[in-house]
Amino acid sequence: MLQSPESSSRGLRYEGGSHSEEGALPNIDFAGILAAVRRQVWPVLIGACIGIGLGLVYYVSKTPVYYGSTQLLLDSKSKLNEDAAITALSELGLDAGAVDSQVEVLKSINVALSVINKIGIDRILDDDQVQSPVAAAITWLKNAARSIKEFILPRRQLTPQELADARRDDALLYLSNNLSIKRIARTYILDVGFFSTQAAKSADIANAFAQAYLDDQFGANFDATRRATDWLEPRIQELRKKAVATDLATQKFKGDKGLIATAGGSLVNEQQLAEINTQLVLARSDVVRADAKYGRIQSIISSGQMDAAVSEAIDNPIIVELRNKATAASKTEAELAAKLGPTHYQVLRLRSDIAEYRRLIFSELQRIAESYKSERDIALARQHALEEQLTSQVSLTNLSNQDSVALRELERESDSYKNLYQTMLQRYQESLQKQSFPVSEARVISPAMVPPLASSPKLSLAVVMGAVLGLIGGAAYGGWRELRDLGFRSSSQIRDLLRLDCIGVVPKVSAQQLSLVPSVPGGPGLVAGSQMMRYATNHILSPFAETLRSAKVAVDFALGDRQGKVIAFASVLPTEGKSTISKNFASMLAHQGARTVLIDADLRHRGLSGDIAPEAQKGLYHVLAEGASVASVLLEEAETGLRIIPAGSDVPNAHTSTLLSSAAMDNLLADLRSKVDYIILDLPPLGPVVDVRASSKYFDGFLFVVEWGATSRDLVVDAFEANPQVYEKCIGVILNKVDTLRLHFYTSKVPQDGLHKKYAAYYG
Known part of the structure; x- marks a missing residue:
């Protein structure tokens, strides 16, 4: 079933081509996009x-423009002598501000004026000899316009100085507009280029800019050095006076206070105090060592350990000899005691000798102990003497502390002025050297060469x-x-937007195709008419005729075995080919043997009647309005047997809708139903008149004709919504005047529309 407009609000409107749920992502019609690209x-x-x-x-x-360029290296390494750390950090960061500053220097007026002096203002402002015809014509027109303007409004005569200033300003503007300065990547290299219509001129000016920049750097360094020298000279004289005055004040204070300094720079009393303190430390160490030696030898003597050793005993020859003798006697005593017995007189004599040796050893050790005691007493006495001297020297040092503080303050002030004076003097000498030999921090690494080819x-x-x-x-x-493109281009658009079947497409027939078929007499009261009105019967195997056969099948399916089927052809606008389609459809039905009547129901325009029956005086109007008989207005086509009821001549334009919807129209159709198989009506368009809406109740079905790509889709939808009774009875839509060579560009969804080339074998 076809969806009627009453079933839903504006049910014909097509929303996006797909019915997705709310909130779902829209489907992207890639095939449609590709088809649009192909179209x-x-x-x-x-x-x-x-x-x-x-x-x-x-x-x-x-006009060809040449680009000459030179490359400058900004040497920032010379600053290392001034501040190595800062320069290293700046080189790591590639200080863009410093490079940009040098770019602005290159663009400055001073550098440009230097270039003008080097190249010459006449060469800079000379007219370029190489110009294209178009550029030469534009220049000629500009000069002519300027001459006309000066003739109408003469300019004030300029003085020679004003003329020179004007030429200089023109040269500066020319240089500024054509100069190009670019930094190469993140380096300290600048590409300095110039555009000119003369190749040699571009290279010369680029080199002149580089040389002018170097000269400017030389001059800037020289001026800076000279100003620094002029500023340093009075400061050095002032610092010299300050350094001498503070040094004299320091020496005078030392003499007044008796503060004698040593060669190392310290005061004498401070040096003496340090020396006494050092000697006291050594004396205390000697006391401790002597006391330890004395205590050790006393413990040996008191314990009676003859074998115990001290350094003096080991080195003493007497003690060494006595020990050897005691050892030998002890060994002999042991051997004799073993042989002769412990009471033998020789054994006893040896024992007496050993005891004597022992007494002599300890007697010698006692003498050594006395010498140790003497050393301890001497070291202790020296310690007490040094302590007394230290106490006396400390008291003297405390008295001169205030004078020392004042002296150190004077010395610091004197040293500060001395250091400042030496620094300033050193920089002054450096400035003098730089002034005599200024050095630039930039150099040319690639001079400009004459470009062989134009850059633009x-x-x-x-x-x-x-x-x-x-x-x-x-x-x-x-x-x-x-x-x-708002019209219908494919059958899928008709199905999606109108919810109707597209019966077929009628190709656009060229005048050359029509001229190939000779004219055939129409019959009594009829003329041959245009070849287009007989195209389907003259080209039975053409796509045109095949579409009309599809329309017949659609009508038969829709209306069944109903007797006297009343089929109305309608369109929205005039000139869509509705009359041509209806005439060819009726002729084809009659040619197939069906009893067919074609009625020209377009009483206002009479397009169909004017083409095939221009001489007919009576027609449908006279049957409906005057009661004329059908037989009196009926015409017959000789070739097919199609009977035609023309519109008639002298039809007033007013109230045609009343006639088409009258009872007479109903009676006429009822009478024809019983006599024929098909009744084909060519109706007026839906847009301009209401005849179709008024008479639609008498028709069994509509075949709607739409011109391919010409009729707006919205206009067709609006027409159906305004005429729901037509939409309900619409059997299908025929696309007319289709360009089959371009049809496949509009078939993104239904490829059958673009298969006419493949179907060509079935068409003759």
């Missing part, structure tokens, strides 16, 4: 060709840019065409 490929290609042509025109008409215009760039701009323009035009 607009020719505008895009034509736009690209136009762009390429314009690029070539630009290349030919543009470039043929490849002009062609590529023209092609790109042409493609963009063509794409924009193609997009505008897509937006302006």
Whole structure:
């Protein structure tokens, strides 16, 4: 069943082509996008060709411009002598501010004036000899306009100085407009270039800018050094006086206070105090060592350990000899005691000798102990003497502390002025040396050479840019065409938007195709008419006729075995081919043997009658309005047997809708139903008149004709919504005047629309 407009609010409107749930992502019709690209490929290609042509025109008409460039290295390493740490950090960070500052120096007026002096203002401002015809014509027009303006409004005569200033300003403007300075990557290298229509001139001016910059750096360093020298000289004289005055004040204070300094710079009493303190430490150490030696030897004597040793006993020859003798006697005593017995007189004599040796050893040790005691007493006495001297010297030092504080303050002040004076004097000498030999921190690493080729215009760039701009323009035009393409282009649009079947497409027939078929007499009261009105019967195997056969099948399916089927052909606008389709459809039915009547019901325009029966005086109007018989107005086509009721002549334009909806119209159709198989009516368009709406109740079905790509989709929808009774009875839609060569560009969803080339074998 077809969906009627009453079943839903504006039910014909097509919302997006797919029915997705609310909140779902919209479906992207990639096939439709690709089809749109295919449709607009020719505008895009034509736009690209136009762009390429314009690029070539630009290349030919543009005056060649040459670019000469030189490269400058900004040597920042010379600053290492001033502050190595800061310079190292700045080099790591590649100080962009310093480089940008040098770029602005290169663009300064001072450098430009120096270039003017080197090159010459006449050469800078001379007219370029190489000009394209277009540029020469533009220059001529500018000069002519300037001459006319000066003739009408004469300028004030300028003085020679004003003329010179004006020429200088023109040269400065010319240099500024054509100068190019670029930093190469993140380096300290600057590319200094100049654009000119003369190759040698571009290289000369680029080199002149580099040399002018170097000269400016020399001059700047010299001026800075000279100013620094002038500033340092009075400061040095002042610091010299200050240093001498503070040194004299220090020496006078030392003499007044008796503060005698040593060679090391310290005071005498401070040095003496340090020496006494050092000697006291050594004396105390000697006391401790002597006391330890004395205590050790006393413990040996008191314990009676003859074998115990001290350093003096080991080195003493007497003690060593006595020990040896005691040892030998002890050994002999042991051997004799073992042989002769412990009471033998020799054993007893040896024992007596050993005891004597022992007494003599300890007697010698006692003498050594006395010497140790004497050393201890001497060291202790020296310690007490040094302590008394230290106490006396400390008291003297405490008395001179205040004088020492004042002396140190004077010495610090004197040292400060001395250091400042030495620093300033050193920088003054350096400034004098720099002034006599100024050094620039930049150098030319690549001088400008005469460029062999022009930098602009470039043929490849002009062609590529023209092609790109042409493609963009063509794409924009193609997009505008897509937006302006509001008509029906495919059967899928009819099904999706109107919810109706697309019966078929009728190809657009060219005049050459029509001229191939000879004219055939129409019959009594009829003329041959245009070949288009008989195209289906003259080309039985054509796609045109095949679409009409599809329409017959659709009518038979929709209306069944109903006797006398009343089929009305309608359209929204005039000139959509409704009359042509209805005439060919009726002729085809009659040619197939069906009893068919064709009625021209367009009483206002009479397009069908004017083509096939222009001489007919009576017709449908006279039957409905005057009661004329059908037989008196009926005409018959000789070739097919189609009977035709023309509209009639002298039909007033007013109240045609009343006639078509009258009882007479109902009686006429009822009478014809019993006599024929098909009644075909060619109705007026829906848009301008209401005749179709008024008479639709008498018709069994409608076949709606839409011109391919011409009739707005919204207009067709509005017409159906305004005429729901027509929509309910609409059997299908026929797309007329279709360009089958371009149809496949609009078939993104239903490929059958684009298969006419493959179907060609079935058409003759």
